[in-house]
Amino acid sequence: MQDTLTILERLCAFDTTSHKTNLECIEYCRQLLSSAGFDVTILPNAEGSKANLHAVTGPKERPALVLAGHTDVVPVGGQQWTSDPFKLTQKDGKLFARGAVDMKGFLAVALSLATTWATEARDRSLHLVLTYDEETGCFGAREISGYLRKVIPANSICIVGEPTDMRPIVAHKGILGLRATVEGSEGHAATIATKSNAIHFASELVQYLLGKSQYYSAMSSKNTYATPKSTIQVGLIHGGQARNMIAKRCELEFEFRHLPEDSSDVFLTELNAFMTSDLLPRMTGNQEDASIQIETLSNVPAFRVTENSECLRVLKERLGPVEIGCWDGVTEAGYYADAGLDTIICGPGSISQAHQPNEYIAARALEDCSKLLRCLALH
Ligand SMILES: [Zn+2]
CATH class of the missing domain: 3.30.70.360 (Alpha-Beta Plaits)
Incomplete structure (x- = not known):
């Protein structure tokens, strides 16, 4: 098993600022997932400069758990960083790097979970969806939405791990520019x-x-x-x-x-x-x-949780009393809902850290997220 921190360190070392390529980062994830027994499909953009990734393991016909996140990050230009933004730096229980909280931290938890899936959850299926160009307009998710509708059973539970402090976000606005x-x-x-x-x-x-x-x-x-x-x-x-x-x-x-x-x-x-x-x-x-x-x-697209969401019910059960929220900002969730998935936004770390200089995620937040996903996966 590869531990979350090692994976996060590798993910943060790839400079996947939205205007750059994410192919090396995707290739790293492909290798990790392939060797963990996943069927991995890479879906490049029209220019071949970036790619989405879909990975699946377990029985393919039953509703599954889907973990989704973007690989791109916002630029560091013009920001005052006290450490190298592309080198994960630990201090006082905090992990500093561009993308640590938005949202490579969640990706590291998901990838780490995937590495043990084949042995721990043999009879259950897990899908991972990694995208490009979320920060510039969710273009990767828009591209992959139709494909996901074909390959993921309807009513599968989808968690978009944007930093919500593990608070379920059940709706957000859309943007028409x-x-x-x-x-x-x-x-x-x-x-x-x-x-x-x-x-x-x-x-x-x-x-x-x-x-x-x-x-x-x-x-x-x-x-x-x-x-x-x-x-x-x-x-x-x-x-x-x-x-x-x-x-x-x-x-x-x-x-x-x-x-x-x-x-x-x-x-x-x-x-x-x-x-x-x-x-x-x-x-x-x-x-x-x-x-x-x-x-x-x-x-x-704007996002709103499906009525009688099983995903929300399960999350509430696991999280205990927790405040349910709505966001003014956008995420890729509307595209996953459009693909027929029962979607909620819920991930580790605080949105107040996103896009900031010296962006960080607390190591503790990663552990909590890891425990929750493991619990969801196994029960
Ligand atoms: Zn994000």
């Missing part, structure tokens, strides 16, 4: 009465979004999010060339962070209706070929 590109007229500022200014129309779009935002914030919601409302935020605007020139082009980037009950499809349909039936006819009045285009930059 969009770019709007408005194209209007060129010309001298003096001729604006007969032209179509892209900034002016883009700002009408901003007004529309603010109105929508007010609509969502007025809706009542009874849940435990930090912000229990869907929100809209314009994060970037870029347009025009000079004060005395009509702005031909303006770009906006904005996000709709939505509760599971506020559909991103409905939001998008209404946005398109506003643009085509209200904004565009006025834009083309002065400039026939004026246009407005919407591109989807990211669309991570």
